[in-house]
Amino acid sequence: MDPAAVERTVIPHSEYLTHAKVVTASAVGVDDSVVLTSVGRAVAYDFLVIATGRMCNRPEKREDRLRMFEHDKVRIAAAESVLIVGGGPIGVELAAEIVMGSPDKRVTIVHGGPRLLMVMGEKASAKALEWLRSKNVTVLLDQTVDLDAGSGVSPDDKVFTTSAGETVTADCHFVCTGRPVASGWLRESFLGDHVDGDGRLAVDEHLRVGRLRNVFAIGDITDVPEAKQGYLAQRHAMVVSRNLRLLVKGGDGSSREHKLHLYKASKAAITVTLGRRDALSELPFMTVIGHLPGAVKPRDLFISRTRRMMGLKLSARHDQSMFRI
Ligand SMILES: Cc1cc2nc3c(=O)[nH]c(=O)nc-3n(C[C@H](O)[C@H](O)[C@H](O)COP(=O)(O)OP(=O)(O)OC[C@H]3O[C@@H](n4cnc5c(N)ncnc54)[C@H](O)[C@@H]3O)c2cc1C
Numbered sequence: 001m002d003p004a005a006v007e008r009t010v011i012p013h014s015e016y017l018t019h020a021k022v023v024t025a026s027a028v029g030v031d032d033s034v035v036l037t038s039v040g041r042a043v044a045y046d047f048l049v050i051a052t053g054r055m056c057n058r059p060e061k062r063e064d065r066l067r068m069f070e071h072d073k074v075r076i077a078a079a080e081s082v083l084i085v086g087g088g089p090i091g092v093e094l095a096a097e098i099v100m101g102s103p104d105k106r107v108t109i110v111h112g113g114p115r116l117l118m119v120m121g122e123k124a125s126a127k128a129l130e131w132l133r134s135k136n137v138t139v140l141l142d143q144t145v146d147l148d149a150g151s152g153v154s155p156d157d158k159v160f161t162t163s164a165g166e167t168v169t170a171d172c173h174f175v176c177t178g179r180p181v182a183s184g185w186l187r188e189s190f191l192g193d194h195v196d197g198d199g200r201l202a203v204d205e206h207l208r209v210g211r212l213r214n215v216f217a218i219g220d221i222t223d224v225p226e227a228k229q230g231y232l233a234q235r236h237a238m239v240v241s242r243n244l245r246l247l248v249k250g251g252d253g254s255s256r257e258h259k260l261h262l263y264k265a266s267k268a269a270i271t272v273t274l275g276r277r278d279a280l281s282e283l284p285f286m287t288v289i290g291h292l293p294g295a296v297k298p299r300d301l302f303i304s305r306t307r308r309m310m311g312l313k314l315s316a317r318h319d320q321s322m323f324r325i
Contacts, residue, residue: 006069008303008315010062016310024060027052030189046214047244050186050201051233053220054179075172080105083160083170085145087111088119089272091176092128099135100275108138108168110145110160112177117280119227120270123287128272128280131289140166147175181221191215196223206260207240214247216240227268234309239263273301 013022025037035043059065076082082098084091087109095107109116109132115125116132116139132139143162160168181199186192194202194210200223201209207222209215218236220228242261250256271281271293281293304314 003066003070003073004315005300005303006066008300008307010065011307011310011312012062016312026185028185030186030191032190047247048215049240049244050191050209050215050217050221051219051237052182052185053233055182056179072174076105077102079171081170082107083145083168083173084109084176085147085173086176086178087113087116087139087141088176088178089117089270090178091174092116092132093273094174094176095132095137096135096272096274096278099132099137100277103135106136106138106170108140108170110140110143110162110168112142112144114142116141117272120272120280120282121287124270124272124280124282127287127289128274131274131278131280140164140168183221198223205262205264206243207236207263208243216243224263224265226265227270229268229270232266232268235266236263271296 013020023037023039023041023043025039025041027035028038029036030048033044035045035048037043059068076098082095082105084095084107091109091111095109098105098107115122116128117125129139140162143164143166145160145162145168157173158169158171160170160173162168183195183199183201186195186201191201191209196202199221201217201221203209203217203222203224204211207216207218207224209217218240219233222236224232224236226232239261246256246259246261267284269281269283271279273279274289274294277294278290279293279296280289281287281296307314
């Protein structure tokens with residue numbers, strides 16, 4: 001991804017949450033009226049919306065995040081061969097981006113499942129596999145790389161052995177195996193009974209946790225039976241913000257209950273970008289690959305639309321000239 005685009009995606013919360021108080025810390029505990037944070041601060045609440053999504057080990061500071069992107073870009077540029085561990089949407093998108101930008105690089109995907117893109121249907125998996133192989137990407141299915149035991153422990157490792165005993169040499173590697181749901185901090189709390197075996201929070205049709213009057217959850221942490229997608233997380237947020245407005249307004253309890261907005265799980269259309277021009281789209285009625293779906297997903301990956309929605313200027317305000325092309 002080009003550095004100017006990256007700059008536009010890393011947005012400090014304070015830039016768009018202009019009327020909110022932002023506490024930069026992890027929530028480490030919660031009871032029925034207070035959230036405890038990792039900096040020792042207790043934040044009291046009347047209403048709580050849990051949106052901790054997935055665990056994240058990215059650097060906290062904007063400059064450090066931009067530096068991380070730049071560092072990965074340099075690693076890829078310098079590599080003749082790249083190993084990608086994990087063939088979900090992220091692994092496939094990364095492989096496609098690399099081979100479309102530099103067709104001479106040797107890219108290998110090692111994927112633990114029987115087919116790529118298991119969040120999509122079999123047709124999509126087959127099309128992705130065919131597309132990648134046509135670009136000379138090596139795809140090893142039903143194999144894993146144990147990154148904790150030997151190869152892959154250090155970013156400088158270059159020789160990797162798969163669970164089937166195959167050896168892959170690569171100048172650099174990326175782990176794209178997905179991140180666990182960030183609900184560990186809730187397990188021992190009064191909400192612990194609502195965390196399911198996969199770590200997701202059980203929500204009702206109003207996106208409330210355990211039918212509690214004042215606790216909601218949105219986004220990837222919920223057990224809503226649908227693909228975990230950013231645009232669906234935004235829809236959850238819309239429903240919950242309307243419900244909060246209703247509840248804050250007050251009035252007779254039972255009539256408010258009846259007015260609460262409902263969230264209905266959607267059959268999400270999933271699009272995986274394949275470099276700058278192509279994409280693979282799974283729609284409710286068909287699965288398509290190539291320039292056509294590539295033209296539907298904007299070249300800037302919805303960054304402009306998202307910035308507009310947040311009330312931000314289309315370009316990043318910060319002067320980060322070192323990252324400009
Ligand atoms: C590489 C990638 C590409 C994607 N592409 C698309 C796409 O093209 N289209 C699409 O619709 N979706 C896409 N998705 C999915 C989309 O990003 C997620 O569905 C969306 O981000 C979910 O939002 P969320 O707010 O629920 O969780 P997250 O985005 O995971 O955000 C949760 C935040 O909470 C923080 N957090 C976690 N635990 C705590 C804690 N205890 N205390 C305080 N903070 C905490 C995390 O650090 C994180 O910042 C993509 C995902 C990835 C990883």
